[in-house]
Amino acid sequence: MRTRIVSATAILPLFHNLGRRRFAERKRVGLILALFSTPLSNCNGRRRAVSAFLSPTNTLSSTKTPSKSFLYYSTKSRTSRSVTELLRLRASSLCLRSPKSTRTLSVMSLGAVSTESSERLVTTVTDHARTMADAAIHSVDPVTAVRDHVRKLVDLSSTAAANHTSKPGTKATLLHIGIDPHNMVNLSLSDYDHILVVAFGKASSAMATALLERLTEGQPATNQLPSISGLVIVKDGHATPQQLEILQQSRYNISVREASHPVPDQRGVDASRKLLDLVHTYASPRTLVFALLSGGGSALFCAPHESLTLLDLQQTNQALLQSGWSITDMNVVRKRLETGKGGRLAAAAHPGTVVSLILSDVLGDPLDLIASGPTVPDTSTWSDAWALAETLPEKALPDAVRRLMRAGVDGHLPDSPSPSHGVFARAVTCLVGNNAKAVTAAATTAQRLGYHPVILGTRTEGEARQVARWLVQLAQHLALPETPSKQFSLASLPAALICGGETTVTLPEQSQKHGKGGRNQELALAAALELQRVGLNSKNDVVVVVASVGTDGTDGPTDAAGAIVDGHTVDRLPGDALLALETHNAYPYLAQTDANGRSPLLKTGPTGTNVADVYLVLIQKSRLK
Numbered sequence: 001m002r003t004r005i006v007s008a009t010a011i012l013p014l015f016h017n018l019g020r021r022r023f024a025e026r027k028r029v030g031l032i033l034a035l036f037s038t039p040l041s042n043c044n045g046r047r048r049a050v051s052a053f054l055s056p057t058n059t060l061s062s063t064k065t066p067s068k069s070f071l072y073y074s075t076k077s078r079t080s081r082s083v084t085e086l087l088r089l090r091a092s093s094l095c096l097r098s099p100k101s102t103r104t105l106s107v108m109s110l111g112a113v114s115t116e117s118s119e120r121l122v123t124t125v126t127d128h129a130r131t132m133a134d135a136a137i138h139s140v141d142p143v144t145a146v147r148d149h150v151r152k153l154v155d156l157s158s159t160a161a162a163n164h165t166s167k168p169g170t171k172a173t174l175l176h177i178g179i180d181p182h183n184m185v186n187l188s189l190s191d192y193d194h195i196l197v198v199a200f201g202k203a204s205s206a207m208a209t210a211l212l213e214r215l216t217e218g219q220p221a222t223n224q225l226p227s228i229s230g231l232v233i234v235k236d237g238h239a240t241p242q243q244l245e246i247l248q249q250s251r252y253n254i255s256v257r258e259a260s261h262p263v264p265d266q267r268g269v270d271a272s273r274k275l276l277d278l279v280h281t282y283a284s285p286r287t288l289v290f291a292l293l294s295g296g297g298s299a300l301f302c303a304p305h306e307s308l309t310l311l312d313l314q315q316t317n318q319a320l321l322q323s324g325w326s327i328t329d330m331n332v333v334r335k336r337l338e339t340g341k342g343g344r345l346a347a348a349a350h351p352g353t354v355v356s357l358i359l360s361d362v363l364g365d366p367l368d369l370i371a372s373g374p375t376v377p378d379t380s381t382w383s384d385a386w387a388l389a390e391t392l393p394e395k396a397l398p399d400a401v402r403r404l405m406r407a408g409v410d411g412h413l414p415d416s417p418s419p420s421h422g423v424f425a426r427a428v429t430c431l432v433g434n435n436a437k438a439v440t441a442a443a444t445t446a447q448r449l450g451y452h453p454v455i456l457g458t459r460t461e462g463e464a465r466q467v468a469r470w471l472v473q474l475a476q477h478l479a480l481p482e483t484p485s486k487q488f489s490l491a492s493l494p495a496a497l498i499c500g501g502e503t504t505v506t507l508p509e510q511s512q513k514h515g516k517g518g519r520n521q522e523l524a525l526a527a528a529l530e531l532q533r534v535g536l537n538s539k540n541d542v543v544v545v546v547a548s549v550g551t552d553g554t555d556g557p558t559d560a561a562g563a564i565v566d567g568h569t570v571d572r573l574p575g576d577a578l579l580a581l582e583t584h585n586a587y588p589y590l591a592q593t594d595a596n597g598r599s600p601l602l603k604t605g606p607t608g609t610n611v612a613d614v615y616l617v618l619i620q621k622s623r624l625k
Contacts, residue, residue, distance in 0.1 A: 118538035118622045122545070122566050123598075125618050128449050129547040129564050130602065132442045132496070136614045137551050137607050139441030142203040142294065142359055145432040146210035149357060151176040152217065173225075175215075177355055178430055185428050187353070189226060192288040196352075197230030197254060198275050198345075200301040201294030201371055202552045203359050205239035205256065206608040208232045208292055209246050211357070212254070226288070229253040231275045233268065233300045235261040235554075238606045262557075263317050264302035269310050272303040276340055279348045287352035291345065295361025295552060295610030297371025298331055303339045305404060312398045313337060319396040324506030326461055327362055328369050329388050332380045335372040335416060336408060337401060342416030343423070345374035350423040360434040361552075361610045363459045363501055367429055376429055377419035382408035434458075435500040435611045438551055442614055446496035451618065453496040460501025460615060464519045464548075465581065467503050468526035471546055471617050476534055479542040479619050497617040507584060515585025518556025520548040520613055524563035524600065525586040528570050529577055537567025538622055545618045549602060552610035558587050560601040562613070565590075569600055 153174045178184040189195075195215070199208045208230070215225060232239075232247060236258045239247075247254045259268030279289065304313050316337065320330045335342035346354050356375040358367065367376045386409045389397055407413050417423055435458045443453040456474075460467060478495055490497070503519045517525075527546040531537065536544040549562040563586075570577045572594035580589035590600045 118543065119568075121543050121620065121622055122538075122568070125543050125545045125620055126564050126566065128446075128451075129545050129616050129618055131449065132445045132498075132616055133547060133549045133561075133564075133602065133614065134604075135445040136438040136442040136549070137553075137604065137609065140359070140433040140438050140551060140609045140611045142206040142433070142609050143210040145359060146207050146292075146357055147214055149177065149179050149430050149432045150211060150214050152214060177428055185355075187288065187355070189288075191286065192226045192353070193286040194282055194284075194288070195226050195228045195230075196278060196282050196287055196289045196349075197228065197232075197252075197292070198279065198289065199230070199292035199294075200233040200272075200275070201292070201297035201359070202235050202238050202261070202300075202554075202606070202610040203294035203608050204232050204292055204297075204300075205234045205243040205247065207294065207357065207359065208254065209243045211290055211292065212246065212252055227253075229278070229282075230290075231255045231257065231271065231278055233257050233259055233271045233275065235259065235296055235300060235606075238608060240608070259300050259302075261296045261299045262321060263314055264299045264310070265314075266310055268300055268302045269304065272301050272338075272340060275301070276303055276345070276348055279345065283349055283352055285351045285353075287349070289349045289352050289354045291354060291356045291375045293356060293371040293374070294359040295371075295612070297374075298334050298341070301340060301371065301374065305337055305339060307404055308337060308400055312400050315398050316401050319392060322507040323392060323396075324463065324504045325388070326504065327502055328366065331362075331369045331372045333385045333388055333405075335378065335380075336382060336385045336405060338372075341372035341374050342368070342378040342380075343373060343376060343421070344416060346376070346427055347417055347421075347423040349375075351426065353426045354428070356427070356429045358429065358431050359609065359611065360431060361502075361612045363435070363461065363612065365431055365434050367431070375427060377421065377424055378416035379419070382413070382415055433609070433611055435551075435614070438611050438614055439498055439500040442498050442616060443496070446498065446616075446618075451494045451496035452491040453498060454491045456497055456499035458500040460499045460503065462503060464503040464505050464523040465526035467501075467615070468523045468546070468548075469530050471497070471615060472527055472530040472534065472536065472544075475531075475536060475544045475546070475617050475619050479536060479544060479621075480540065494618070494620040497619075499615050500612060501615070502612040505584060515580070515583050516556075516558060516588060517584055517586035518550065518554075518558055518560070518562070520550050520555040520562030521558070521560060521586035521590055521601070522581065522584060523548040523615070524565045525577060525581050525590060528565035528567075528600070529581065531565070531567040532570045535567070541622045543567075543618075543620045543622050545616075547602070547614075547616040547618075549614050549616070550610075551607060551612065551614060553604040553607040556587075559603060559605075560587065560590075561604045561607075562602050563590050563600045564602055565600050573600075 153176065173189040175187045175189065176184050177187065197208055197211060212228070232254060234256065239256060239258070244256060247256050257267065257271035259265060259271055299317065302313060304310060320333065340348070354375055358370055360370050362369045367373060368379050382405065386405050389402065389405055408415065439455055439458055443455050446453040474490070474497055478490060478493065503523055505519050505522050507514050524546060531544055531546065536542055543566065545564060545566045547562065547564040553561045555562050573589065573592045575589055575592065577589060580586055593599045
């Protein structure tokens with residue numbers, strides 16, 4: 001009996017006696033007709049397979065993926081199985097199903113590749129990475145996301161109106177919240193005297209603009225909307241002139257405040273307190289509150305507990321950024337130090353109706369952690385926050401913060417509202433966009449450009465330089481000839497490996513020892529060094545391009561979204577790349593230009609959205625064998 005191994009740098013299942021793989025392949029110049037993936041099924045036709053999720057820690061688990069079209073394996077069952085259990089799957093229950101049809105892929109001309117210079121091919125593949133990054137960002141445009149999830153039906157017939165609170169025989173305006181008809185919530189605007197719009201995050205101005213345009217479109221003069229007011233807190237430079245013009249129209253009475261991110265400033269504190277005052281003022285059963293939340297909301301919506309100062313929060317935030325923690329752990333601590341987070345904004349709006357439209361930048365989309373969960377129940381506790389704080393170096397947190405947390409653990413302070421709290425009885429929460437949508441858009445674009453795309457998941461975490469090494473190892477597996485069996489490789493070349501997530505960078509305790517950059521630039525620089533080290537470049541007749549992109553367009557305190565590198569990036573740029581990496585000074589190094597005037601940095605400008613990061617690895621042979 002023969003054992004076949006799906007070879008990869010991560011642990012993948014072994015299957016015994018799978019039988020001979022049947023496939024048909026027809027080659028022409030510039031065109032390949034091939035099978036992208038062949039699902040495993042049992043012999044009676046029911047699908048029974050596993051979904052292999054690759055991660056930098058080489059784990060195997062089932063996962064809910066953005067698009068099954070781009071998985072090497074597919075599954076209906078999401079039950080986790082250990083490697084031992086997978087090995088016990090009997091061959092008699094598994095067989096390979098011959099596909100009924102093949103898919104045509106528009107592949108880059110192989111004839112052109114054989115004559116094109118390696119450097120020109122690098123430029124072409126780099127441009128493809130830029131195109132894929134643009135597609136990922138465009139797919140999570142906040143304006144489109146809000147308009148897709150908030151729809152208005154004006155002038156209902158008396159019959160339809162009678163099904164809601166409007167009197168029979170009158171006209172009404174309904175809002176449909178959601179995109180799934182089975183889970184859609186309908187609200188009649190005649191139930192409300194006032195609409196309060198509060199928004200904070202990098203996409204807040206775009207989301208608020210889209211909502212206001214949706215609320216007022218097609219509104220006849222004889223059927224006026226409830227009065228509208230509100231406040232939008234946005235990161236410096238992330239509100240466009242067009243958005244400001246719409247938001248500040250007198251009929252809306254919307255204030256727009258800019259503030260600092262990722263470290264909060266006094267402008268953010270003042271704006272946040274003003275926002276909470278507005279919510280308290282209009283708290284009524286006849287008030288409809290729209291809370292528009294997006295990435296960056298934790299730093300921008302910042303109202304310290306009465307025992308803390310802004311300096312306390314700034315020092316805490318700086319300590320968290322240097323800790324190497326995930327955004328999930330950071331927000332567990334943040335929400336305990338302020339008066340509006342952890343469900344407390346919903347409590348302030350009670351007994352009003354609160355509709356939260358959320359653009360997620362947190363892996364797995366836990367609603368209580370996005371922008372520190374101001375309008376949803378809190379699933380963490382004071383004890384959870386204290387346990388995390390205890391892992392930090394001594395004196396990392398201000399004394400006032402530690403005293404506050406200790407008082408909470410000892411039961412002297414109330415915890416944030418739990419799921420059973422009554423303030424959530426009239427709360428509606430709608431997720432309008434996330435990282436999975438961006439990753440799927442990148443994969444779709446890669447396929448259109450001629451690559452064989454594989455989505456590796458949307459929960460990539462860990463130190464940026466470690467994730468970089470993992471991505472390069474996967475590229476090495478596909479590109480170099482030592483692969484044990486191409487039959488069970490992740491993808492045929494040209495290949496595009498795509499994943500999403502959010503890495504971390506652990507900074508030294510002495511802040512003056514590090515330079516300027518962000519997690520995406522650090523990942524890209526580490527990948528460039530690793531590509532050079534393992535020889536993934538023209539010397540081995542292979543082109544590998546790695547891109548690390550922040551969907552918000554601003555990676556750390558810089559004007560770059562990230563960077564795109566290849567195996568010769570370090571050779572083209574002057575200076576010491578390793579020193580730049582070790583001192584966390586990626587931005588000045590990558591900002592340099594090569595002999596052709598090209599810089600590895602990817603600059604999109606503020607995109608108005610934020611769904612964490614997207615990582616791309618494009619692999620192509622530089623000549624025919």
